[in-house]
Amino acid sequence: MKFVVLKVGGSILNKLPKAFYDTIVSLKESGRIHPIIVHGGGPEINHALDQMNVKSEFVNGLRVTSSEVLNVVEQVLSGKVNKHIVTKFTQSGGIGLGLSGVDANLLKVTPQDKTGKLGFVGDVKEVNTNWLQLIAENGGIPIISPIGIHETGQHYNINGDTAAAAVAASLGAKLVLISDIPGVLEEIQGKKVLIPKLTKAEIEEKISSGVIYGGMIPKVYSALKALSGGVEEAVILNGMNPGDLKTYLSGGQVGTKIVMGEKHYV
Ligand SMILES: Nc1ncnc2c1ncn2[C@@H]1O[C@H](COP(=O)(O)OP(=O)(O)O)[C@@H](O)[C@H]1O
Numbered sequence: 001m002k003f004v005v006l007k008v009g010g011s012i013l014n015k016l017p018k019a020f021y022d023t024i025v026s027l028k029e030s031g032r033i034h035p036i037i038v039h040g041g042g043p044e045i046n047h048a049l050d051q052m053n054v055k056s057e058f059v060n061g062l063r064v065t066s067s068e069v070l071n072v073v074e075q076v077l078s079g080k081v082n083k084h085i086v087t088k089f090t091q092s093g094g095i096g097l098g099l100s101g102v103d104a105n106l107l108k109v110t111p112q113d114k115t116g117k118l119g120f121v122g123d124v125k126e127v128n129t130n131w132l133q134l135i136a137e138n139g140g141i142p143i144i145s146p147i148g149i150h151e152t153g154q155h156y157n158i159n160g161d162t163a164a165a166a167v168a169a170s171l172g173a174k175l176v177l178i179s180d181i182p183g184v185l186e187e188i189q190g191k192k193v194l195i196p197k198l199t200k201a202e203i204e205e206k207i208s209s210g211v212i213y214g215g216m217i218p219k220v221y222s223a224l225k226a227l228s229g230g231v232e233e234a235v236i237l238n239g240m241n242p243g244d245l246k247t248y249l250s251g252g253q254v255g256t257k258i259v260m261g262e263k264h265y266v
């Protein structure tokens with residue numbers, strides 16, 4: 001089975017054209033790929049917290065998650081956002097099956113930060129791939145919200161990119177991180193320029209120089225982690241151009257490819 005894990009970022013969720021969902025459903029129906037969707041929803045969570053007068057706080061792109069915040073995160077991600085995406089796939093003629101990482105022990109976690117500063121933020125230690133395979137084999141498109149479960153039964157908030165990388169690594173799938181930007185950008189002579197390929201060393205350098213910041217940090221680190229976990233390829237693409245996904249899956253150059261070694265870009 002050719003699994004492709006598509007992570008859809010919250011930055012773009014409400015803007016994605018119908019053609020995006022149509023493209024994924026037609027790729028599934030043609031048997032070319034078995035898509036698995038992992039989604040975010042950061043802006044929706046921020047909005048819900050704002051309405052409760054709770055401040056959103058991030059450390060290196062990860063949300064500090066108290067139990068009060070976790071309740072909101074879970075309601076927004078596993079409820080509102082997950083079902084929004086399921087509906088979009090249904091409208092495109094696909095079988096979208098919404099799950100969170102809590103269902104069927106899909107995403108087992110350990111706390112991300114042992115000092116406790118991040119609160120209930122989890123890192124994925126195991127993915128229950130059986131159910132994903134079963135859903136895919138039966139024509140379904142799994143749509144996963146990034147909430148994980150600890151062995152104590154405690155639920156944890158997982159960054160969407162981190163969850164997607166873990167799912168891709170567990171299946172040896174390609175990882176496609178879909179966001180509202182064409183890829184990793186760098187300002188050169190006052191113009192934002194797309195970086196087509198980035199190695200691990202270049203990523204470290206661009207984080208320390210401030211070129212890569214905020215929500216892009218978990219994205220590039222997740223891509224690297226996925227690669228070291230056995231994923232053959234990781235790429236960051238813009239979801240506003242559904243043609244980009246087709247181009248990428250046909251071997252074309254779009255977005256930013258993340259690779260482990262050799263320097264392709266200086
Ligand atoms: N070098 C960079 N190139 C492009 N975007 C960057 C870069 N560094 C930081 N960003 C920010 O990262 C954002 C994408 O991360 P995030 O908002 O978490 O997206 P998503 O919700 O799609 O996962 C961009 O919209 C941009 O503000």
Ligand SMILES: CC(=O)N[C@@H](CCC(=O)OP(=O)(O)O)C(=O)O
Pocket residue numbers: 008009010011039040041042043045061062063073121122146157158159160161215
């Ligand atoms: C731990 C952590 O930061 N979790 C994220 C989960 C949602 C997410 O990843 O949303 P985007 O993909 O839209 O950024 C959060 O609470 O915002």
